[in-house]
Amino acid sequence: MAHVGKRTKAARASFEGKSMLSVEDAVALVKGAANAKFDETVEVALNLGVDPRHADQMVRGVVNLPNGTGKTVRxxxxxxxxxxxxxxxxxxxxxxxxxxxxxxxxxxxxxxxxxxxxxxxxxxxxxxxxxxxxxxxxxxxxxxxxxxxxxxxxxxxGGEVQFRAEKAGIIHAGVGKASFDGAKLAENIRALVDAVQKAKPAGAKGTYMKKVSISSTMGPGVSIDLASATGN
Structure with a gap:
């Protein structure tokens, strides 16, 4: 189990009692918990109600993040x-x-x-x-x-990110670095979620987007309120 530093504990304590956070609050928590010696990547996990084993339920696409990824892409x-x-x-x-x-x-x-x-x-x-x-x-x-x-x-x-649903219907994607301004990370997260929403396949039935969470490379996952992530 990873060591939980003082900054991580303090960040968690400031959000105690909240089960689902707005994008901005979740970003603040993740940034506060990112205390590794390197600039951690902020990652988004989207749990979708699809079965990618069926061709008509495969979710894949590309999104240009408005604030880039902070990563050097070869x-x-x-x-x-x-x-x-x-x-x-x-x-x-x-x-x-x-x-x-x-x-x-x-x-x-x-x-x-x-x-x-x-x-x-x-x-x-x-x-x-x-x-x-x-x-x-x-x-x-x-x-x-x-x-x-x-x-x-x-x-x-320049900040283009490809996404594809894994076997369990989960999409993982990096949306920036922990050193990014919180507002820029929030904008990138919403851009990714919007792109995944628009990529909804014809064969998807029931609830399409079930859960959205974010974390830093070494930090804990934080669940985001779907309405905050989608703007609905």
């Missing part, structure tokens, strides 16, 4: 010729084709986002077993299979 791009040049100029960290495929097949994956032009997908497709489990497989639904590689690279570097 981007790899599968492209040739002029498109490879565009990717490099836009700030891509790794650009290649067959040579990049061989690097990935060799187990060297030094990137957080993978983008590809459509003509590269026959090559990228061979990497499904490597990239798929890491949620790195390019997909046109989230804008990572595109001819506009420059825009995709800039979006990935």
């Amino acid at each position: 981007v790899a791009v599968f492209a040739r010729g002029a498109k490879a040049d565009e990717a490099k100029e836009a700030g891509a960290d790794i650009v290649g084709a067959e040579d990049l495929m061989e690097i990935v097949q060799g187990g060297k994956i030094e990137f957080d986002r993978c983008i590809a032009t459509p003509d590269m997908m026959p090559i990228v497709g061979r990497l499904g077993k490597v990239l798929g489990p890491r949620n790195l497989m390019p997909n046109p639904k989230v804008g990572t299979v595109t001819m506009d590689v420059a825009a995709a690279v800039k979006a990935a570097k």
Whole structure:
């Protein structure tokens, strides 16, 4: 069990008796509990009433957080010729084709986002077993299979977050750092929740969004009032 410091205890004490908090109060608690020696990531967990094993209940999408993530995102791009040049100029960290495929097949994956032009997908497709489990497989639904590689690279570097429901119907996503201003974190959280709401699949039945909670990397989870998170 992680050590509970004085700041964490004080933060918890200030919210005693409250079962569901507003986004702003939850952010304040999480920031107060983030006392690690590094700048902790603030993470959101959304419990959804879906079964992702069914294709018509899969929830996935992308959101541009208004205040960024505070994280340096390493981007790899599968492209040739002029498109490879565009990717490099836009700030891509790794650009290649067959040579990049061989690097990935060799187990060297030094990137957080993978983008590809459509003509590269026959090559990228061979990497499904490597990239798929890491949620790195390019997909046109989230804008990572595109001819506009420059825009995709800039979006990935500028605070774009991809989300996807796990087997239990839970989405986890980082929305910033504990050092962020509380209002900016709250804005990022609401942007993510709104994007997940809009991504509601046709096969979802009953209550779609069941619970929203936030935590820092090393801190306790805090439940958020759904009305506060959705603005309803």
